[in-house]
Amino acid sequence: MREYPRRGGPPAADLGVDDPRHRSHVLVNRMYFAGFVLLGFFTLFDLFVTGYLVDATVEAVTLVLISILWLRLQRTGDLDGTGWAASAIAGVAILAVVLMGSAPDGVVAWVPLYPVVPFFLLGCRRGALCAGIYFVVVVGAFAFDLMPQAQGFAMPTVFNVGGALAGATAILYWYEHSRETAAAALRQAADTDFLTGVANRRSVQRTFDAEAARARRHGRPLSLLLVDLDHFKRINDTHGHEAGDAAIVHCAGLLAAGVRGEDTVGRIGGEEFAVLLPDTDAAGAVAAAEGLRQALEDRPVPWRDAALPLTASIGVAVLGPTDDFTTLFAAADDRLYAAKAGGRNRVVGPPPPTENVVSRQKVLDKDGGVR
Missing domain, CATH: 3.30.70.270 (Reverse transcriptase/Diguanylate cyclase domain)
Structure with a gap:
């Protein structure tokens, strides 16, 4: 059975629900709207309530970038490019808020959520690659004391964040690998003649x-x-x-x-x-x-x-x-x-x-x- 290319192609509305690209299109759209709501809320919250201008700026820029990316996807159907770009934007945004922002320790709670983006948008192997690179960057940032001293990150925070990130990556890898294996088996069964195998x-x-x-x-x-x-x-x-x-x-x-x-x-x-x-x-x-x-x-x-x-x-x-x-x-x-x-x-x-x-x-x- 031929695999369908992820680079370029029609929008989700033109794909059948059994097309492997359909799920990716749906996930991109839903994750975009969830991200739009979250970033919009925290941009206004940090701007008018907490007064964290750096955080609000990062969130606003991220909101603009993912909106441009989403509009490009609707025009080109480029799932691969969208997945890689969205993963990079999400990773840089979270690290920017942690490294340069004004929030206390609680902001690092967002770090372990990052692997959701590449695993869902890029699949098992490429998602694991992105999450692994992200883990190395985050641990390195803590290890080389790149965090502002004013934020007062304690060692338990470092271990908790690193452990949560590793745990989230492992769970998502297991989930996505199991899902991809089951989906491939179902597609194979749906597309194959039971007697001959053609x-x-x-x-x-x-x-x-x-x-x-x-x-x-x-x-x-x-x-x-x-x-x-x-x-x-x-x-x-x-x-x-x-x-x-x-x-x-x-x-x-x-x-x-x-x-x-x-x-x-x-x-x-x-x-x-x-x-x-x-x-x-x-x-x-x-x-x-x-x-x-x-x-x-x-x-x-x-x-x-x-x-x-x-x-x-x-x-x-x-x-x-x-x-x-x-x-x-x-x-x-x-x-x-x-x-x-x-x-x-x-x-x-x-x-x-x-x-x-x-x-x-x-x-x-x-x-x-x-x-």
């Missing part, structure tokens, strides 16, 4: 959307193959459904082994598979389809003490200027049925010969159906 229809369609956008952006071709096993019903009727499952798994393995790393193989239902071929024109797609068809014909399904012959019919379509997944799928499906009508175990690519374009209703076989 992509399911949902995953194929989502990958198509990303690849089609890339193909149009860079003026590159994109092809789709629809592969359907011939006379599959006979295998089930003659050898049982376990043999049918073995045939499907065997087909999936041969298809996956016969394509490039950037290609996508998916099972879209029953004995039918789809293969997405980025950067592949009609001639290349037909050649690839012919290679897959030949591999299936040459390698029968190993079943107990027998070898079950297996062939497939393949329809090929190439992305056009106005095609979406539905129209491209329909074009490939028409050619798949043309391959069935032409005798099976063959490839039909674009443009299809007029005499081979047939409707589903006209294609019949001895099993009483097109399959």
